[in-house]
Amino acid sequence: MKKLFIAAILLVGIASFAQDTDQKTAPEQKEKLTPEQRSEKQLKKLTTELSLDANQQAQVKQLLAERSAKAEKFREAREAKKNSDVKPTAAEKEAFKNEIKAEKEANDAKMKAILNADQYAKWHSLQEKNKDKAREKIKEYKKESN
Template identity: 45%
Template sequence: MKKLFIAALLIVGMTSFAQEKKARPERTQMEQLTPEQRNQLQLKKMTLELDLNASQQKEMSTIIAEQSAKREARMAERKATKDSAKKLTSDELFTKKSKMLDEQIVMKERMKKILTSEQYKKWDDMKGKKHHGIKKRMIHHKDRKPAEMGDKK
């Protein structure tokens, strides 16, 4: 009887580990959308969260389109370097990170010009929460254990 029980436990355990992981449905749905559709959805989400007026929406749509184009270019570049399996030198890594930080500074300045002070504060809080969530998922994915984050940003 014990052997039968142990065998049943082993079979149940192996089948539960053998099941496929399902991709997040929202991610696959987003990949099916065109870049213009994704941009429009992002603009509408920001409009709801920040209560943007018409002129702010127009300016934000151009910013979102620019960011989307830059993101696609970076993804293509990353894919090309990943295929070549070439490691970046410390100087190349420094230049890349410096460029990214410069772009973030410019983005903050543009947002300060477009948004009111309350909207800007809310946008900055949203950005911090999103960054924290992404960082937490990356650490969790990398170490295969729950992340222990001390700082909020």
């Protein structure tokens, strides 16, 4: 009877452990959203987090659409360079980093103009949290791939 009880506990423990690992989603397994869907999802989240009014929602929606279009352009340019078998020089890499940095600063200034002081501070803290989460996910992904 004891052996049967121990076997049952082991079986339940193993089954519950196996289910935990299946619930973690890899980046490849997540559903792919269109740029419009991503922008809409982000707008809804910002609206609830920052209590945006209708005017601010319209301005943020336009900013998100612009940012998404520019990001897609950057992504396509990077893919084209990656497929050309010509590695970018250090100067080209530095220029690309500076372009991205300037774009980020411009977006930051636009958000500062749209939001009030409290909303901007909260938005900035959300950006930092998201950046930290992204770093953690990259670290986890690198550990798993090694």
